[in-house]
Amino acid sequence: MPESLGVQVLHGPNLNLLGTREPEVYGFATLEQIDHELAALGKEHGVEVQCFQSNHEGALIDRIQEARTWADAILINPGGFTHTSVALRDALLAADLPVVEVHLSNVHAREEFRHRSLVSDIAVGVVCGFGPLSYRLGFEALLGQLRD
Numbered sequence: 565m566p567e568s569l570g571v572q573v574l575h576g577p578n579l580n581l582l583g584t585r586e587p588e589v590y591g592f593a594t595l596e597q598i599d600h601e602l603a604a605l606g607k608e609h610g611v612e613v614q615c616f617q618s619n620h621e622g623a624l625i626d627r628i629q630e631a632r633t634w635a636d637a638i639l640i641n642p643g644g645f646t647h648t649s650v651a652l653r654d655a656l657l658a659a660d661l662p663v664v665e666v667h668l669s670n671v672h673a674r675e676e677f678r679h680r681s682l683v684s685d686i687a688v689g690v691v692c693g694f695g696p697l698s699y700r701l702g703f704e705a706l707l708g709q710l711r712d
């Protein structure tokens with residue numbers, strides 16, 4: 565494993581509202597709490613973690629393009645863009661970094677339009693349905709992958 569690894573964590577639209585947004589679906593944890601836990605995990609493993617949320621597709625794409633210059637992997641919850649954004653998919657492909665896709669909710673147990681993801685087939689793996697734990701599981705799986 566290289567000396568120092570970096571992971572770019574990305575959260576898509578509306579995830580800034582976590583804690584108050586449809587808590588029956590997404591739970592009560594805030595994005596700040598999730599980012600805090602990921603930062604602590606990163607510290608524990610000696611991995612640089614940068615977290616970024618945006619409601620704007622272009623801002624997320626800019627971060628993906630930048631990630632190529634410093635990160636070794638991307639952990640992403642693309643939110644609603646999961647199901648719609650060819651541009652986000654293209655950016656992830658261009659970045660050529662291992663990607664893990666995470667979702668708080670079990671998208672497969674929800675409306676049919678959420679069953680399709682434009683990211684899953686280019687991801688190393690997908691974790692969904694475990695609330696904030698999806699992020700932790702995804703992060704740990706990603707580190708395992710980087711170490712292999």
Ligand code: DQA
Pocket residue numbers: 577578579641642643644645646666667668669670671678
């Ligand atoms: C989500 C699932 C998406 O379908 C939805 O649009 C979101 C959140 C999740 O984490 O469960 O914004 O990505």
